[in-house]
Each structure stands twice: as structure tokens, then as C-alpha cells.
Amino acid sequence: MQGNNAVTSAYEFKVGGLDAWALPTGGRTDLYQEWAANTTFKVGDSLSFLYPPSQDSVIQVTKAAYIRCDISNPIAKFQDGNTVFKFQQWGSYYFTSGVPGHCEKSEKLAVLVLGANGAIPPQDSASASAPALGEFGGSPANSPANSFKPTSSTPTLQPAGYHGIMVGLAFGLLVLLF
Secondary structure, eight states: OOSTTOOSOOEEEEGGGSSOOOOOOTTOTTHHHHHHHTOOEETTOEEEEEOOTTTOOEEEEOHHHHHHTOOSSOSEEEOSSEEEEEEOSOEEEEEEESSTTTGGGTOEEEEEEEOTTSOOOOOOTTOOOOOOGGGGTSOOOOOOGGGEEEOOOOOEEOOOBOTTHHHHHHHHHHHHHO
């Protein structure tokens, strides 16, 4: 099958390229966003969040909730300590810790998911919740090999939206050219 949503190869990425989803340490408040900006995510890929379930959790939220660190009304909440999110659609996804105060301390992640063939999601004028590529601190690039492994079947979640992708792509290209 060909098309923007066809899965050609899929990877499971450890969030942040780390062994645990936790509060960033050592003043690395940009840890998760820097990692996401330098990692290419495609339809069929998954994120693996590892954390002690008695101390942390992960929730999927809207863009507005992500920006405000509002954890009161998540799209989905997981507390199993080994959460895997499989991207079934391209677009933007927003995650934070479900523990009060952790999002404000930068335990949050915004991810842009491309089509399986690397295509940028089309701009959707009906949706205003997707970040531009520049909102991740730059355009995505290939990730290190030690941060992913082939996926197995996993739960699925829906993207937060598609707005602003083309503006971010143009910004990213300008940065690369100059």
C-alpha cells in the first residue's frame, strides 16, 4: 500500500533517549523538546515512557493544556510505568506528566508526527492545535540508533491537530539555508 499513511518501518523511541520519563535534572529544562526537535517521528512509530508508577504518570493533552500545563482534563491518562503510544495518524501530539507541578518543571513533550513516507502533514484550517516545526526548537532530524527499537502492537491515540505546519517548515528551511 502506498500513500502518506502507509507504514514502511516503525520504531519505538525511548522518550528523551533516556531510560526514564522524569523531571529534567541539571538545569536541562529543554531536555524533552530538544530531543523531539532532533528526532523524526513517522506514522507507525511509538513513544515509550518508562517511570515508577507510584511516583509519576503520563497524560496526553491538547495544545492549549500543554502550553498552560493544565492537567485537569487529559485526552488520555496512563499510570502503568511502561506506557507505549503508537502514532496511527500524522499530526501533533502533546504529553505531560500527570503529577501536579511536573509540567511546570518541564516534564512535557510536544511531538510532530510525519507521514510514513516522511511527508509533512497538510495544513488543516479547521484545527488550531498543532505546533509549527519551529515550536519544537528546529526541524526534525534523524535520531540516534540507541533510542529506538522495532515496535509491537500498542495502544493508539489521536493527534492534537495540524495547524501551522507549513509555516514551521518554511522557517526550518530558512534556518537550514542561512
